[in-house]
Amino acid sequence: MYGGGSSGTQSKRDMAIEYQAQIPILRPSIHARRANMTVKFQDLYGFTVEGNVDDVNVLNDVREKVREQGKVWWELECSKGPNWYLEDSHVFSSFMNGITLKRLIRKGIPPNLRPTVWFSLSGAAKKKSTVPDSYYRDLTSAVEDKITPATKQIDHDLPRTFPGHSWLDTPEGHAALRRVLVGYSFRDSDVGYCQGLNYVAALLLLVMKTEEDAFWMLAVLLENVLVNDCYTSNLSGCHVEQRVFKDLLTKKCPRIAAHLEAMDFDVSLVCTEWFLCLYSKSLPSETTMRIWDVLFYEGAKVLFNVALAVFKMNEEELLRAHHVGDVINVIQRTTHHLFDPDELLTVAFEKLGFMITTNISKQRKKQEPAVMAELDQRVRRLNSLNGDDKQ
Amino acid sequence: MASSGNKNINAKLVLLGDVATGKSSLVLRFVKGQFVEFQESTIGAAFFSQTVAVNDATVKFEIWDTAGQERYHSLAPMYYRGAAAAIIVYDITNQASFDRAKKWVQELQAQGNPNMVMALAGNKSDLLDARKVAAEEAQTYAQENGLFFMETSAKTATNVNDVFYEIAKRLPRLQQAPNPSGMVLVDRPADRATGASCCS
Ligand SMILES: Nc1nc2c(ncn2[C@@H]2O[C@H](COP(=O)(O)OP(=O)(O)O)[C@@H](O)[C@H]2O)c(=O)[nH]1
Ligand SMILES: [Mg+2]
Numbered sequence: 001m002y003g004g005g006s007s008g009t010q011s012k013r014d015m016a017i018e019y020q021a022q023i024p025i026l027r028p029s030i031h032a033r034r035a036n037m038t039v040k041f042q043d044l045y046g047f048t049v050e051g052n053v054d055d056v057n058v059l060n061d062v063r064e065k066v067r068e069q070g071k072v073w074w075e076l077e078c079s080k081g082p083n084w085y086l087e088d089s090h091v092f093s094s095f096m097n098g099i100t101l102k103r104l105i106r107k108g109i110p111p112n113l114r115p116t117v118w119f120s121l122s123g124a125a126k127k128k129s130t131v132p133d134s135y136y137r138d139l140t141s142a143v144e145d146k147i148t149p150a151t152k153q154i155d156h157d158l159p160r161t162f163p164g165h166s167w168l169d170t171p172e173g174h175a176a177l178r179r180v181l182v183g184y185s186f187r188d189s190d191v192g193y194c195q196g197l198n199y200v201a202a203l204l205l206l207v208m209k210t211e212e213d214a215f216w217m218l219a220v221l222l223e224n225v226l227v228n229d230c231y232t233s234n235l236s237g238c239h240v241e242q243r244v245f246k247d248l249l250t251k252k253c254p255r256i257a258a259h260l261e262a263m264d265f266d267v268s269l270v271c272t273e274w275f276l277c278l279y280s281k282s283l284p285s286e287t288t289m290r291i292w293d294v295l296f297y298e299g300a301k302v303l304f305n306v307a308l309a310v311f312k313m314n315e316e317e318l319l320r321a322h323h324v325g326d327v328i329n330v331i332q333r334t335t336h337h338l339f340d341p342d343e344l345l346t347v348a349f350e351k352l353g354f355m356i357t358t359n360i361s362k363q364r365k366k367q368e369p370a371v372m373a374e375l376d377q378r379v380r381r382l383n384s385l386n387g388d389d390k391q
Numbered sequence: 392m393a394s395s396g397n398k399n400i401n402a403k404l405v406l407l408g409d410v411a412t413g414k415s416s417l418v419l420r421f422v423k424g425q426f427v428e429f430q431e432s433t434i435g436a437a438f439f440s441q442t443v444a445v446n447d448a449t450v451k452f453e454i455w456d457t458a459g460q461e462r463y464h465s466l467a468p469m470y471y472r473g474a475a476a477a478i479i480v481y482d483i484t485n486q487a488s489f490d491r492a493k494k495w496v497q498e499l500q501a502q503g504n505p506n507m508v509m510a511l512a513g514n515k516s517d518l519l520d521a522r523k524v525a526a527e528e529a530q531t532y533a534q535e536n537g538l539f540f541m542e543t544s545a546k547t548a549t550n551v552n553d554v555f556y557e558i559a560k561r562l563p564r565l566q567q568a569p570n571p572s573g574m575v576l577v578d579r580p581a582d583r584a585t586g587a588s589c590c591s
Contacts, residue, residue: 161431195459281431382498385498
């Protein structure tokens, strides 16, 4: 499958597309059905998934839906021309396209169009166009032999990033991921390398046509799509997002929020990983990709919609939970088995009522000082402890 | 906090320590009895639970295996808040990891639950040839700071379950008759300047 050829990312990518076109319908054996056993299979992006027979059936349905959605996009290209979604010469048509596009994207970008659509809609193409063509090549070759704390951490993490994946966990996969992460660590020395980005970059590599495009997607993500400072020194941006999210949960799912609060369960215990890895570690790959489809078009608040949806979908069960472990189990059981992206996205975008982006920006502004004060206080406290030490 | 039903105690336990000291390996060994060279790395912390029986009670550990670079330490309070126990892990082949462990101890003493049971685990005890931290030094430090100390190996399983059992034995069973089975309580000054102000 992935990485079968040795001639670089391009060939891997072609094979991936080909592979998708020939996905066989999975047919669990009659024995598996009878015994309700778990079966192992590879999903669209080459991950080994363990699931029961129902999961396999869901995945087959999802594949069918992906095909249908592909036809819709194909017909649009036929009637509106290729790259119609970039059209902004006429205000009116672009407005109409905007509405159509938002709806379409929430229904999913077909996997074979993802690389191009993401690249243009996210702003990555524009970002890339402002520097010389040789930028990525020059960057990676200039830093290839440098050793920094970032590169050491990256090297430590390479074999720990989706171990067992058919392409990522090969020398070729490790090398590509390393170039992207090391390259970025030199592009932005404030971020350098932050753990979590390895998962994000790995999935970008699986989706994008070239390693270079994956690099630019990572850049646009960190520099434009997500809030500032999510990954820098003390993850302050992530702390801000956690607080904004807690307020949203209280507003949108008050019963759950109150119940968890009474149990002393801090929702950040589960949300931190979601927000830092953009769900790549918690959800099946196509479901994650569907979230990223919307993320690149609508922005970081999408992460909140999804988190709220996960809680909302489990409201009754969560209200019955009385221990931390129960809450975690409910959440993990759901996220790991969300093979049908629409199940999640329908709740995320249709069942939660309006979430206005400007309000969220205001909330972020409001939380920032509190977060800074809290982080500052911790550092000062620790410093004073170490000071005592020396006396 | 350790909360007790009749004889079932739920205890939140947090593992802290430098990157690559073997926190995740210890947990995996304790919870699943396995050792895996390359595990998927954890972001923030991973949750596990495991029950042990001690004397007349069962203790269900709710374990938070924290992870990450220095910048992730800003998240630590969320994991140790309200914890009944902590295992602070260092790597016996790495002096810097021992120094870092001491800082965690300080932070917990200042911010954590004053009744928290703390264990110091010198991990990778199978790598004797590469030892950099003497067992005596760690033992002395632990004694002075009211922790109990063990050298462990997640790889060979040496002392891994023992650390968790020892913690279970030392947990104060809050609402129950005081110390029915000659339980050893942690020896630590109850009165510290910052002891009362819990984490923000
Ligand atoms: N020899 C030896 N290696 C260990 C032991 N425990 C962990 N390791 C290795 O040390 C590395 C880091 O372990 P890990 O559990 O991921 O550390 P963490 O970052 O603290 O969670 C891995 O390569 C483990 O295989 C041990 O007891 N002995
Ligand atoms: Mg770990």
